[in-house]
Amino acid sequence: MTGALDHQRRFTPDITEEDEHTVTRRTVLTGAAAATAAATVPAALDTAARADSVDPNSREHMLLFVLLSSALTGIAANKLAPGFRLEPRPTNPPTVPAPPIDLAKSVPGSDPVDVKREYLTWANEKYPSALENLLQLVRKNLNAPDRDEAIINALQFDDDDKSKTPSDLDAKYLARSIVLMWYLGAWYEPAELKALRKDPKRVPTFRVVSPKAYTQAWALRVAQAHPMGFSEMQFGYWTRPPNPRVDFT
Numbered sequence: 529m530t531g532a533l534d535h536q537r538r539f540t541p542d543i544t545e546e547d548e549h550t551v552t553r554r555t556v557l558t559g560a561a562a563a564t565a566a567a568t569v570p571a572a573l574d575t576a577a578r579a580d581s582v583d584p585n586s587r588e589h590m591l592l593f594v595l596l597s598s599a600l601t602g603i604a605a606n607k608l609a610p611g612f613r614l615e616p617r618p619t620n621p622p623t624v625p626a627p628p629i630d631l632a633k634s635v636p637g638s639d640p641v642d643v644k645r646e647y648l649t650w651a652n653e654k655y656p657s658a659l660e661n662l663l664q665l666v667r668k669n670l671n672a673p674d675r676d677e678a679i680i681n682a683l684q685f686d687d688d689d690k691s692k693t694p695s696d697l698d699a700k701y702l703a704r705s706i707v708l709m710w711y712l713g714a715w716y717e718p719a720e721l722k723a724l725r726k727d728p729k730r731v732p733t734f735r736v737v738s739p740k741a742y743t744q745a746w747a748l749r750v751a752q753a754h755p756m757g758f759s760e761m762q763f764g765y766w767t768r769p770p771n772p773r774v775d776f777t
Contacts (some may be wrong), residue, residue: 564694581660584649590636593648599666599679600707601720603746608710609637609644613707628671643744647709650737651702655718658698662706665699708734711750713741 539638582589594612598605606612615633618626637644651659665679672678683703685692701718708716715734736742744756752770754760 551721573644580654582648582656582663584645584652587636588631589663590648591631591634591665594636594644595670595675596666596679596703597633597644597647597706597710598674600683600703601710601746602676603710606637611635613636613637626671627699629634630632630668641740641744643740646738647706648708650715651706654715655698655702657695658702658718661695661699662703687722709737709741712747713737714746 584590590609591612592604592616592755597603597608601608605614613635615630615635616627644749665682666675669675669678669682683700685695685696685700687700698718701722704721705716705718708714712734714734715737716732716734720734722728724730724732743755745755748755
């Protein structure tokens with residue numbers, strides 16, 4: 529199969545709930561990135577922010593989005609966004625306490641593919657208030673001793689928790705959609721994912737975000753594979769033992 533996919537076409541996923549991936553700092557899907565969207569996602573969020581307050585072209589918002597995506601997917605930020613770097617850089621031995629992160633001096637990455645901007649734009653166009661809540665959560669935990677763990681721990685709650693607001697629920701399921709975008713290059717509506725709770729056998733529909741997203745799906749990298757019709761691997765790679773997984777992730 530060659531050529532770009534029509535990202536407006538709707539599909540039915542043909543993927544399983546089981547994933548054996550292990551990558552970088554923690555277990556790959558952090559319990560997420562299956563079509564059933566068993567993602568680890570948000571809890572105690574700050575008050576809902578004003579809609580349309582996220583700017584995909586903002587350096588600071590992109591930094592926060594990459595940190596959010598890294599925490600949710602379990603993939604290192606500089607893998608999701610090559611060239612990503614927080615300032616000041618860690619010292620060896622580590623400075624205790626560590627100096628606060630300076631977002632104004634940090635680098636969101638300058639990779640030529642830049643699929644992260646497509647994902648941030650997509651989420652912002654569809655659920656701006658929920659996305660702002662998620663970025664505020666990252667900002668709140670920016671200097672936590674273990675930022676990812678702090679975000680993950682703050683992001684777990686039952687839908688029936690009476691202390692949570694509709695805004696909390698919106699952010700929770702948007703986070704699941706963001707995980708699936710990174711792993712599958714596809715958009716699952718948060719409402720579809722929410723419906724899985726009451727109907728686990730439901731098969732949610734999805735939409736490929738773009739031809740670029742189709743080629744950048746992390747599920748394929750974790751599996752040391754490539755999408756149909758696109759490969760960055762040298763011809764004849766199948767005749768040789770596969771490279772270490774770290775080369776893919």
